[in-house]
Amino acid sequence: MGPIMRSITSRKPIFADPWPFLRGWCRSPVAVGWPLASSWWSAQLIAAAALRAARSTSGPVVELGAGTGPVTEALLQLGCPLDQLVVVERDAEMCGFLETRFPGLRVLQGDALRLRETLARGGVTSTCVTVCGxxxxxxxxxxxxxxxxxxxxxxxxxxxxIQYTYGLRSPLAPAALAALDLRASFVGREWRNLPPMGVWRYHKRAP
Ligand SMILES: C[S@@+](CC[C@H](N)C(=O)[O-])C[C@H]1O[C@@H](n2cnc3c(N)ncnc32)[C@H](O)[C@@H]1O
Incomplete structure (x- = not known):
């Protein structure tokens, strides 16, 4: 993906139906994490950080754990072309919701923790930035x-x-960062989210 290619069409909060997310949380509370989807404000912060990082042309933006799509919506709203976005979600109902909410979006139902295999099944072999929910x-x-x-x-x-979290610290511990040769930078915290949301950016250490 190159620089942002589409102008911002609307910057008003958009509220999607909360029930599919709540049902997903009832089915799988640990994997979904919290019964409320990310707020519009958090989604804007996350998507803006992702698109700032999406400088290369070597593949689509990939979103892991898209849920019912608040971050997906923000990515599209802030200029990510629909054909340059791939989302991975394991909950079948949420995948159906995403397909209806964003017609034409590539939605891969599968395990994002087995990322290479899941993306390969969808024909995706390179990406430019990863948004992780x-x-x-x-x-x-x-x-x-x-x-x-x-x-x-x-x-x-x-x-x-780009990883978001309800915790105060980086979700990747120092040992994991060192093992992967990564650096963590704190992007910011959005207080208009229940609970407040922290956004982190992980990138490779310069050689
Ligand atoms: C914290 S919610 C985030 C949802 C949405 N992105 C948002 O910001 O509201 C985590 C999402 O990740 C999905 N998920 C959890 N584990 C997963 C896995 N291993 N593979 C794919 N999706 C997963 C859950 O079903 C849920 O939709």
């Missing part, structure tokens, strides 16, 4: 490291993972 604080460290490792293998050297 998976609740990494409750994911076993080996699975989180594998997921991030795959994400960085698929991206160019200057690629980044």
């Amino acid at each position: 998976l609740p990494m604080r409750v994911v076993p460290p080996e699975a989180a490291e594998r997921c991030y490792g795959d994400a960085f293998t698929l991206m160019p050297a200057d690629g980044a993972v």
Whole structure:
């Protein structure tokens, strides 16, 4: 993806039907993490960070754990072309909701923690930036490291993972950062989210 290609058409908050997300949380509370989707303000912060990082032309933006699509909506609204966005979500009802909400969007139903295999099944072999909404604080460290490792293998050297979290600290612990040779930068915190949302950017250390 190159620089932002579409002008911003609307910057008003958009509220999607909360029930599919709530049902998803009832089915799988640990994997979904919280019964409320990200707020419009958080989604704008996350999407803007992702599109700032999406400088290369070597593949689409990939969103992991798209839920019912607040961040997807913000990515599209802030200029990511529909054909340059791929989302991965494991909950079948949420995948159906995403397909209806964003006609034409590539929605891959599958396990984002097995990222390379899941993207390969959808024909995606390279990406330019990864937006991660998976609740990494409750994911076993080996699975989180594998997921991030795959994400960085698929991206160019200057690629980044934009991760959001309800925690105060980076969801990737210092040991995992060192093992993956990554640096973490704090993007910001959005207080208009229940609970407040922190956004982190992970990128490779300069050689
Ligand atoms: C914290 S919610 C974020 C949802 C949405 N992106 C938002 O900001 O409101 C986490 C999402 O990740 C999905 N998820 C959790 N584990 C997953 C996995 N291993 N593979 C794919 N999706 C997963 C959940 O179903 C849920 O929709």
